[in-house]
Amino acid sequence: MRDFSDEELERYSRHIILQDVGIEGQEKIANSKVLVIGAGGLGSPVALYLAAAGVGEIGIVDGDVVDLSNLQRQVIHTTADVSVPKVLSAKAKMEAINPNVKVTVYQKFLDASNILDIVKGYDFVIDGTDNFSSKFLINDACVLANVPYSHGGILRFGGQTMTIKPHESACYACVFDSPPPANAIPTCSSAGILGAVAGMLGTIQAAEALKYIVGVGDPLYNRLLTFDAKSMNFRNVNFKKNPKCRVCGGEGIKEIRDYEAVVCEAKL
């Protein structure tokens, strides 16, 4: 049990009066550790909402610096942050929103050599990355380390997300098997992204993390939520864990390896 200060009780009062959260749920949130991989379009809203919600410890990973072209959607960064490392820019905003939150920054990109050690220390992971080699690497690491996580992908006016509880629900590779070849699939930098769509998908991921931590509702297990902001149609596609899955199936993976780097860069 932890004693919330009067300041915290007031700050979290709208959570605490929520019947499915309450003081017990807020304690779970305060005692939780969430890792946000990528401080970009998805990572920005996730990090802001998790900090505001009072997640006890938030790790944030990104090796990049803020670019002017990020500001159309990466709402945690401001014009004054251009050229600043994204993790430092993000940490400053998160602490400004909620000084009760401990923010740990990892100013690097994740690869097979470091991802397992970082992921292991967290209760839940958010995939906010922008390339398939990272998305599959995160899936592998979370399955191996047995850490639940939220997959998120966005493109143009669309988004997709699913929540994965390793060995219990279908993983990303159950659905998509392996990364597509380099340049086979358009990226946000080559095909564009409506800024607000990043916010729509990121806030869904943040809600999934909080639901998991509190233990309320039905996470997006065994289903892919997809939406198209042009029609504003949302769909759930249901599936089952694939017993022959390359990653989480019978044999499964035993170790982490890097996928061929699929560089996500602007081709103008």
Added chain:
Amino acid sequence: MKLTINGDTKELKDGISLPELLIIENVEQPDMVSVQINDEFIRQDEHTNVVLKDGDEINFLYFMGGGA
């Protein structure tokens, strides 16, 4: 026959195969789409063996790699 494709029910001629359906539905990059029929994923190398039946529910799931 009636097929439900990504949630929409459509009337299509009998006996079409999965590769034919991918063309009819204008699926771009058919080798990049994850196909699910009646809750089962169809491996890429098995597409040509699949003939669709009345009432099949088909979902096309697309890669989305953006996030930053």
